[in-house]
Amino acid sequence: MTTALLPTGFHDRLPPFADAAARLEQALLGAAHAYGYERADPALAEFEAGLAGRLKAARAQDAVRFVDPVSQATLAIRPDMTAQIGRIAATRMGHHPRPVRLSYAGPVLKLRASQLSPEREMRQIGCELIGLDTIAAAREIVEVAVAALAAAGVADVSIDFTLPDLIDVLANGPFPVEPGQIDTLRDRLDAKDAGAVAALAPAYLPLIEAAGPFETAHDRLCAFDAGGALTSRLDGLWQIAEGLKGRVALTLDPTERHGFEYQSWLGFSIFAGGVLGEIGRGGSYTIVHENGAEEAAVGFSLYADAIVAAGLAEVDRRRLFVPVGTDPAVAAAMRAAGWVTVAALEAGDTPEAQVCTHVLADGEPRAL
Amino acid sequence: MTTALLPTGFHDRLPPFADAAARLEQALLGAAHAYGYERADPALAEFEAGLAGRLKAARAQDAVRFVDPVSQATLAIRPDMTAQIGRIAATRMGHHPRPVRLSYAGPVLKLRASQLSPEREMRQIGCELIGLDTIAAAREIVEVAVAALAAAGVADVSIDFTLPDLIDVLANGPFPVEPGQIDTLRDRLDAKDAGAVAALAPAYLPLIEAAGPFETAHDRLCAFDAGGALTSRLDGLWQIAEGLKGRVALTLDPTERHGFEYQSWLGFSIFAGGVLGEIGRGGSYTIVHENGAEEAAVGFSLYADAIVAAGLAEVDRRRLFVPVGTDPAVAAAMRAAGWVTVAALEAGDTPEAQVCTHVLADGEPRAL
Helix, strand or coil, rough: CCCCCCCCCCCCCCCCCHCCCCCHHHHHHHHHHCCHHHHHHHHEEEEEHHHHCCCCCCHHHCCCCCCCCCCCCEEEEEECHHHHHHHHHHHCCCCCCCCCCEEEEEEECCCCCCCCCCCCCEEEEEEEECCCHHHHHHHHHHHHHHHHHHHHCCCCEECCCCCCCHHHHEEEEEEEHHHHHHHHHHHHHHHCCCCHHHHHHHHHCHHHHHCEHHHHHHHHHHCCCCCCHHHHHHHHHHHHHHCCCCCCCCEEEECCCCCCCCCCCCEEEEEEEECCCCCEEEEEEEEECCCCEEEEEEEEEEEEHHHHHHCCCCCCCEEEEEEECCCHHHHHHHHHCCCCCCCCCCCCCCCCCCCCCCCEEEEEEECC | CCCCCCCCCCECCCCCCCHHHHHHHHHHHHHCCCCCCCCCCCCCEEEHHHHHHHHCHHHHHHCCCEEEECCCCCEECCCHHHHHHHHHHHHHCCCCCCCCCEEEEEECCCCCCCCCCCCCCEEEEEEEEEECCCCHHHHHHHHHHHHHHHCCCCCCCEEEEEEEHHHHHHCCCCCCCCCHHHHHHHHHHHHHCHHHHHHHHHHHHHHHHHCEEEEHHHHHHHHHHCCCCHHHHHHHHHHHHHHCCCEEEECCCCCCCCCCCCCCCCCEEEEEECCCCEEEEEEEEEEEEECCCCEEEEEEEEHHHHHHHHHCCCCCCCCECCCCCHHHHHHHHHHHHCEEEEEECCCCCCCCCCCEEEEEECCCEECC
């Protein structure tokens, strides 16, 4: 084993990608800050028992765990930050008036990678609005996500909405399904398997067609006769979409379910031109307090690594080579004017070796 | 156990401290970037065998370790980032022309806390210049540290220099000491124990007096008759100090040794007004390549938590409450003008509940 190798799923971010990632994060969270979202920075490790209770079951299993020599308890490194923000909102900020608006950014670690995402260390960035999951709250959280991506220069953003609890609402309302068959129905609808849905619960067939560009899909969903069971959700979606028209492309896939198992009425995936796969996701959900009380919340997470890897966060790398013997005051003046100065520390150093684009000559930057 | 509790040595950073820490980091590394220091972001975990070889022995023992189900090898969470930057410089950037300038910021984790620092998760920020440990290199790295702290608004900075290999140089030169007694001598000099030093190696006694304000201590060290063995070090210190005169307070404690065991000719501690204990440290050191070759380097690390805890990175918390029903374009105009807007999402929400300092009334911010 050479020390140059890292374990599968881990990697070092080198120049210029680490700078690109840092600037992306600053731009994203700077924009969210302007909407009142202040940062929380949860501990990297906490008691496994506490964390597991707040995580999806699958995620808790994937956390890196170790025995704490101080407490003799098992600690876990966070595999997700949303659960930690929920913990903070429910405990130390439990008495803060609602809604609480928090943002966060940091590394998360998984013991095992999934087939879809081979990385085991990822950078998670997001915002959570805790205390409300109303249409107004959902509108704001989607607006903040879109504004943050715009501020970071991420173009061609599109949002795909879904209604995670749609089948539950219909099965408990106008179109009953045998309890044992709900999971199969969900799965077949998610797979757009018309044959299986027709055999299982034909009333649900129109849902397969109610996916695609937002307005068309929304029209079809409105035409779907559900006896008013979906009216509040459809109105909500419409109001959220209204604020985004002309700024981002919108689609609707009401039975998309994968990864939204823990969302309540609203879920959404975020995509950007030039990036394969989603760059973020969000929706409404529930956090649980110490006393068992539940509280509504909405939020989103962005996957910085995907955005940086796609080259959507490029940084300016103009670098000015400062020859040996230059008056330090001249170099300082160049920095004050916005230049990155790279000082030669030995006579043999060259602008090429220091990856410089300019060289200081006669007190002026000269392009190379 | 309540889930509100975190393990000893871990804590959540809440508003406004997490924002303060993020801005401090941006300011520090933004200033370093202007000197050509680009960011590297090493993996949070790596093979323990590789990491341990690059860490001080004590630190390797204190790393959080776990078995990787993929490789079946033991992985370690980094307890320090400097060693990782050395690894990157020696391996993936091994063929990059020297010097290599890198900056970094991120969490580090310790399995056990020390008596001096009870925290087990800390945020480490720093810069490393790899390939040189000349006076010019040392001048630059100290200059970058001072410029970064100035950019971040940290006032009353002082730097305490030391000469970590001083005793080795003297013992192998003008003032031989029995090998078995060198460690005792170092320890007694560090403790300023004149009686013990007089009994052990009286030639070293003047070193105890050669500590204090930089110029006086430097004069005494120059007067100390070491047959020229210290001349290059003393010249180097003088040149480094020259560039800092009038900007930061300088002291010299040539036999200060604690924590500098792995530095070569130069070490320094950084202090700031209002903060108990050091806020950073740095110096010259050696990194080791895969083939065993050694390479000189200089660098510094800053302890962001200490600076934030001392309130030296306060953030502006002006927040503008935007009542229900306000035209979204008006709120957007306020954000564009630099305001943080906090929208009421329900009729009952109040500026007080949202910790706002201003409220939007008749299209204008009104102070509360």
